[in-house]
Amino acid sequence: MKAWRRPRAEPAEPVPADTIESLMARLDAAAQVRLGRTLAIRHVNTGSCNGCELELRALSNVLYDLERFGLRFVDTPRHADILLVTGPLTRNLRVALEQAWDATPDPKWVIAVGDCAIDGGLFKESYAVLGGTGLSVPVDLTISGCPPSPTQVLAGLRALLEVNAR
């Protein structure tokens, strides 16, 4: 009796190559649709008066419902695709912004939200303020307003989502 020496399971048939190819194409398309259309956002405050933060917080209320677009706020720049920067760039927060930018994996985007983040706004003459976000890290998109409404912020984020999906 040598039956126990050999496994009873029959050798598997080779997978047809055309099935592999068609499945790979379908998975690729699905990943583009399902995974390519999601972006993680880290908010970075570089000296804001808290006005922009109020409107950013409003983005998660049931009327705007940010997450239905695949956009979500994350706790660390290491998990982020987007740095959402608010406030004039104060001298005391420049290093913090640069550290957050360094910690964000490529590819990454920086969005300057609000008039202050664009060029320092009302505070650009001050000894304590350097100016806009762009003086420290490269900015990809600006959203103006003091503060910009949640609708404006959402429009900017969705535009970036479209670009990302292409």
Place this chain on the structure above:
Amino acid sequence: MTGEPAARATDVEGEAPPPGRPPLRHMLSPQDWIATAQTAAEDSWVLLAHWAEPAAVHALYLDPATPGVVPVSIAIEAGAYPALSPLLPAAALYERMILDLFGHVPGGAVDPRPWLDHGAWPSEHPMAAPSAPRTDRPAPAARAEQPDAMILPLGPIGRPIGEAALLRLTLDGPVIRRADSRLGFTHKGTLALMRNKSPRTAARFAARLSGDATVAHGLAFAEAAETAVGTAAPPRAARLRVVMLELERIAGHLDTIAEVSRLAGAASMRAACQLLREILLRACHFAFGHRLMMDCVVPGGVAVDLTPDGASALLQALGAVAARLPALRRDHEGVVPGARLSGTGRAGRALAESLGVGGVAGRAAGRAFDARVGFMPGYRTLAVTPAVRPAGDAAARQAVRIAEIGASLRLVSSVLEPLPPGPLTVALPQVCGEGIGCAESIRGDVWHWLRIDHGQITAAFPRDPGWALWPLATALLQDSVTDDVELIRASLALPASGMDL
């Protein structure tokens, strides 16, 4: 005390100042300066604000017995002045700010470490005249820690969407043995930017001290400017200011309740509050042209009138809040937030009084101070009863907020109809003067002081409630556990920008 009429030449000490007239500021000798602080500590006066100019240092006390405010000053001698912090712990943060900005050394201060200055500004003491180029200031010795102490730093970029501040917690397992705060990250040089500008121009900086208290800061600043030049806002503007301040309070409280509910695991409460807040902000945008009503209050009156259908849009939004309020109250008393909130971050009344904590945090700890009662001219004919709770914990603060939303709803409805007709602004005369104004913001009493010289601001100081809330927060965090840190912060609605100046 030797009184010296610094406010207006016609003031006579001893007479009660007429409404709208600033209280006399007393110029004190060093002995009287300390004697006043001793009296303040003994008679439970509250240090409301403590600030400086290139040649003098000022303090503003609240005498709860009168009640009234007492501004006092002391001249700087040889770059120094006697510190108040050994007698009044609430003065410690102000003294660090004064040293950083003006270079005045508080003699005998309890805490010599820098506060706003992180070593990144181009000059040292930027508000001093003349400001000195930066030299390497010897770093003060760090407090001795146990060699094996575990330090947990939170911030400055910490919370998902919030203000920039640093909390440094010394841990023993999950228990916080010592909490230390460091602010100044969002210092924007507001005091320097306000100088040599007209009140109307400088009001834009006052409106951007703190986004969710923009009406309160704008209003306190406007009233200080109006008092300084001896005028007052027209009746219609005064009523619209009340409407805006109460709308800001309802929206701000809803935001804080939503955030605390999220952390306490009450998701439906959070969703409901956020929705109500959004409905209210949209109505504000429709009625006043700005969701947060930023720049709507200006010195001399208000910048915008209600749009034709604005009043009905506001009343409709307020109706939505009122309809949901009983359910909100029921949810708050339910098991889910209650188990998490009761007993968390408990502040005693004595602590709140010694630090001068007003607003929701003060009233939830039994200190019945509300600047709307007796200090704000616009509320003179309106009945405001402070909502007071004795417990002092996060649950009490939620309860006070819910009660205040109800009170503000009634207040706005009674003021909106009918609004008195008439102009929206008066021109400010180009004269000299000094003034103090105040407003009750969502976090507590905001005080603004300024001096005007022929229509130009020569010195100003805004006192944000944060000056009292941060010392309270570090005291409450001590001996609590790390799991409660976010909840305590949210429940106090800790600000940063307003006190970073």
